[in-house]
Every structure is written in structure tokens, then in C-alpha cells.
Amino acid sequence: MEMEGWVSMPKVELHAHLNGSVRDSTLLELARVLGEKGVIVFSDVEHVILKNERSLTEVFRLFDLIHILTTDHKIITRITKEVIEDFASENVVYLELRTTPKKNDSIGMSKRSYLEAVLEGIKAVNTVDVAFRPHNADVGNVKSSSLINDTCNGSTRKEIYVRLLLSIDRRETTEAAMETVKLALEMRDLGVVGIDLSGNPIVGEWMTFFPALKFAREQGLYITLHCGEVPNPKEIRAMLDLLPQRIGHACCFEEEEWKRLKSLNIPVEICLTSNIRTNSVRSIEVHHFADLYNSKHPLVICTDDSGVFSTSLSKEYNLAASAFGLGRRELFQLARNAIEYIFADDEVKRELKEIFNSVEKKLDQ
Ligand SMILES: CNc1ncnc2c1ncn2[C@@H]1O[C@H](COP(=O)(O)O)[C@@H](O)[C@H]1O
Ligand SMILES: [Zn+2]
Incomplete structure (x- = not known):
């Protein structure tokens, strides 16, 4: 299939770092x-x-x-807007964007003001149809209607749901990680749905982040962890024991960790190009996507850092298709399955299913 076919297919992106997607x-x-x-x-x-x-x-x-x-509030707002526009322009209908709130005293930036600049960027995608609908116990509903590809007659209007995950960087202290979790809790009504642990995988100790992650989980925030980007069986086991709702990568798993992951049925965010480029996986031929796909383990194809790795979600779908011999139907089904693994509420899931259902009818035409 031509690239255009992957671009026009509705897709769900669950693993994209803001500053890696510029x-x-x-x-x-x-x-x-x-x-x-x-x-x-x-x-x-x-x-x-x-x-x-x-x-x-x-x-x-x-x-x-x-x-x-990108150390400036205005620039953070700008890149957030651009990144969302880029995903919307390739028919990503739901985006869970993640970013590390940063503190920088010299320019008067706090984790909170950083996050506010990001939220400003989400609102700026379009001035119409951005709904903040905080309900009592539910997370807010941020639906940005992106008109970037609009033609004069308005026939190709694209809508994208955006949710935020706050990342804890592995360089951070327990206190800094806790501050991020508290911020996520405060900003829940504004579209923040969960916490991610990322950063250089050879830096930091699991026990440093564990208290903040445990607290986040207890408070009902969703958790996804960068897990097994480098070999570290002890950490991988501890991560799985936390029962995160998703994990990213899972490149350096051994037999025992695969067994545990599969028995827990935790969805895996798969970032093909990223894994190959960083050498976390030797080559696409030996990528664990194939085994997970064949054993029907829940997975979702994602970009990780579309800017840094010069990719896009459409390119990742194209790569999966050619490397693993999958067709349009199979990848459409993968994208649709991902609706079950998103961290937004049931109402959003329902609306996304409707989008996929309406497209499905045209799939074989
Ligand atoms: C390649 N695999 C990866 N493994 C681990 N962490 C990664 C990553 N790619 C990106 N990040 C994390 O995301 C930050 C950039 O976005 P934000 O400043 O948060 O928006 C990086 O500094 C790193 O902490
Ligand atoms: Zn990542």
C-alpha cells in the first residue's frame, strides 16, 4: 500500500514525547x-x-x-501546537502526548508554569471547538478540532482528542518525581490522565521513583513505564509488579519476563524505528513485535520521537506492514484495538469506536 493509505487511516498514538516530536x-x-x-x-x-x-x-x-x-514558555506552547497539528494532519484521532515538566529558576519556569504552557498549546490548536468539560470524578475532555488541512469548502476537517501524560525523568529525585505526580493530580480536570517514567535507561534507580509511582497509582492516575529498554531483569520485574496499565518498549526481556508480561496481559507500546535506531533491538527482523502480534498480546504502534527519529505514525504503520507482512485490515484492527488501552474515559472510547466504525465500511472499497 502507498504511504497515502497509511496517512488516511485513523490512528491512535499513545507514546509520543513532546520534545522528541518537534x-x-x-x-x-x-x-x-x-x-x-x-x-x-x-x-x-x-x-x-x-x-x-x-x-x-x-x-x-x-x-x-x-x-x-525549547526553554521558554512561548516556545513550549508553540511546539505543543505544532506537534498536535502534525499528528492531526496524518489522521491521528487520539493522541496521548507525554512531557517532562521542567523547572528552571533563571527564566522563572516552574513545573506548573511549564505545564500551563503546554495546555495553552493544546488550546491554541484551534480556537473553535476546544471543550474543557470537567466533570465531577471524571477527567476533563479536551477535544481540539484541527482545521489545518481545511480546504475552502471545509470538507477535510480533522478532529483529534488530546490527553497528557506527565513524565518523570530518571535523573530526578524522589521529591521531584512526587512534585510531578501532585501536579498531575491537580491538573486532572484539564486533560492530564497519567504518569510516565522515562529518560536515559542507564541512569537512576527504581527505588528512587517507586514512592511517587506507587502514590500516583493509589490516587487513580494511569501509569505507563519505559520498561526494558536496556537489559535490567531486576528492574523489569519490579516494574511489572507495580501493575502499570501499559509499558513502553519491552526490548530486553528474557523468557521469564515475557511469561510474566503475558500472564498480566499488560499492553505494550511498540516503537519500531526508535528501537532500531537506538540499537535496543538488533534489526527489524528480530523485533518482538512479531511474537507479540502472533500471540495476540495487546500492543499499539507508536512513534516515540517522530522528530528525533525522522518518522511519523504513518511511516511506522508502513514499516510494520512491510516488515511483518500485514495488510490494511490487520493494521486498521490494531489501531482500533488500541482504543481499549487509552487512558481517557469511556465516552471518548465510544466516540473513537464510532470514528473507526464509519471508516471500516469504506475500507475494502
Ligand atoms: C529513545 N527512547 C527514549 N527512552 C527514554 N526516554 C525517552 C526516550 N525518548 C524520549 N525520552 C524522554 O523524553 C524527553 C523528551 O521529551 P520531553 O522533554 O519530556 O517533552 C527526553 O529528555 C527523555 O527523558
Ligand atoms: Zn519513549
């Missing part, structure tokens, strides 16, 4: 401005941004650089 053109523009101010040397940075092959260590160096470029 367009290259925006990063270069921001770098140019900082270069002119003498804060960075533009040509050095340009080289790093446009480089294609990166090890896991280099990826995390790049994130540190991206964070220097």
Missing part, C-alpha cells in the same frame, strides 16, 4: 535565533540536529540540546 525546521529556526544571540554556535547545532544515525547515548545528548532550544 519538527526539524522548528528546531533549526530556534537554533538560528540562539545562534544570533551568541548562546550557541548554530553550525555545530545544525549538524547534530540533522544527523541521522544515533546511539542511545547520543539521543539523550540531543534531548539536552533540544531542551536548551
Whole structure:
């Protein structure tokens, strides 16, 4: 199938890091401005941004650089808006975007003000039809109607539901992690649905984050963890024992961990290009997608960092199709299955099912 076929298919994105999903053109523009101010040397940075092959260590160096470029409330709002627009433009109908709230005293940024800038970006996707509908016990309903692809007669209006996950960076302390969880609880009515643990997998200790994650779980926030990006059986087992609602990656699992994961039936966020590029998986031929798919384990295809890895969700679907011999029907069904694993409420699930049902009728035409 042509790329266009994957672009037009409705899709669900559950593993996308905000700062990893920024367009290259925006990063270069921001770098140019900082270069002119003498804060960075533009040509050095340009080289790093446009480089294609990166090890896991280099990826995390790049994130540190991206964070220097995006350290400003206005820029955070801008990249949030652009990232949502990019996903909407390829028919992602539900996006769970994750980001690490950052504190930076020198520019008056707190974790809260960072998050407010992100929420501003969600609202800015479109001024019409953005509904904040906080209900009593339920999470808020943030539905951004993106008109970016609108033609003059308004025939290709695209709608996208957006929810937020707050990430805890593995470099953080227990207190900092706890602050993020408390912020998530406060912002629940504004579309924050859960907590993610991410960051360089060789940094930090599980017991540092555990108290905050346990508290989040007890408070009813949904949890997803970057799990098994590098071999660490002890940590993988401890992570599974927390019973997160989803995990990301699961690249370096051994027999025993697979058994546990499968018996718990925890959905896995699969990021093919990311895993290959960071060498967490040797090659696409040996990727665990095939085994999980064949054993009907719940999984969802995601991008991870569409900017950093020069990919898109449509490209990931295309890659899964060609690498594992899947057709349009099978991938449509995978995308639809993912509705069950989202962290939004039943009303959103119902609406998403309707979108998929209406498209299904046209699938074989
Ligand atoms: C490649 N695999 C990965 N493994 C682990 N963590 C990753 C990641 N890709 C991204 N992040 C996490 O997301 C942050 C960037 O987005 P935000 O600043 O939060 O919006 C990175 O700094 C890292 O902590
Ligand atoms: Zn990730």
C-alpha cells in the first residue's frame, strides 16, 4: 500500500514525547535565533540536529540540546501546537502526548508554569471547538478540532482528542518525581490522565521513583513505564509488579519476563524505528513485535520521537506492514484495538469506536 493509505487511516498514538516530536525546521529556526544571540554556535547545532544515525547515548545528548532550544514558555506552547497539528494532519484521532515538566529558576519556569504552557498549546490548536468539560470524578475532555488541512469548502476537517501524560525523568529525585505526580493530580480536570517514567535507561534507580509511582497509582492516575529498554531483569520485574496499565518498549526481556508480561496481559507500546535506531533491538527482523502480534498480546504502534527519529505514525504503520507482512485490515484492527488501552474515559472510547466504525465500511472499497 502507498504511504497515502497509511496517512488516511485513523490512528491512535499513545507514546509520543513532546520534545522528541518537534519538527526539524522548528528546531533549526530556534537554533538560528540562539545562534544570533551568541548562546550557541548554530553550525555545530545544525549538524547534530540533522544527523541521522544515533546511539542511545547520543539521543539523550540531543534531548539536552533540544531542551536548551525549547526553554521558554512561548516556545513550549508553540511546539505543543505544532506537534498536535502534525499528528492531526496524518489522521491521528487520539493522541496521548507525554512531557517532562521542567523547572528552571533563571527564566522563572516552574513545573506548573511549564505545564500551563503546554495546555495553552493544546488550546491554541484551534480556537473553535476546544471543550474543557470537567466533570465531577471524571477527567476533563479536551477535544481540539484541527482545521489545518481545511480546504475552502471545509470538507477535510480533522478532529483529534488530546490527553497528557506527565513524565518523570530518571535523573530526578524522589521529591521531584512526587512534585510531578501532585501536579498531575491537580491538573486532572484539564486533560492530564497519567504518569510516565522515562529518560536515559542507564541512569537512576527504581527505588528512587517507586514512592511517587506507587502514590500516583493509589490516587487513580494511569501509569505507563519505559520498561526494558536496556537489559535490567531486576528492574523489569519490579516494574511489572507495580501493575502499570501499559509499558513502553519491552526490548530486553528474557523468557521469564515475557511469561510474566503475558500472564498480566499488560499492553505494550511498540516503537519500531526508535528501537532500531537506538540499537535496543538488533534489526527489524528480530523485533518482538512479531511474537507479540502472533500471540495476540495487546500492543499499539507508536512513534516515540517522530522528530528525533525522522518518522511519523504513518511511516511506522508502513514499516510494520512491510516488515511483518500485514495488510490494511490487520493494521486498521490494531489501531482500533488500541482504543481499549487509552487512558481517557469511556465516552471518548465510544466516540473513537464510532470514528473507526464509519471508516471500516469504506475500507475494502
Ligand atoms: C529513545 N527512547 C527514549 N527512552 C527514554 N526516554 C525517552 C526516550 N525518548 C524520549 N525520552 C524522554 O523524553 C524527553 C523528551 O521529551 P520531553 O522533554 O519530556 O517533552 C527526553 O529528555 C527523555 O527523558
Ligand atoms: Zn519513549
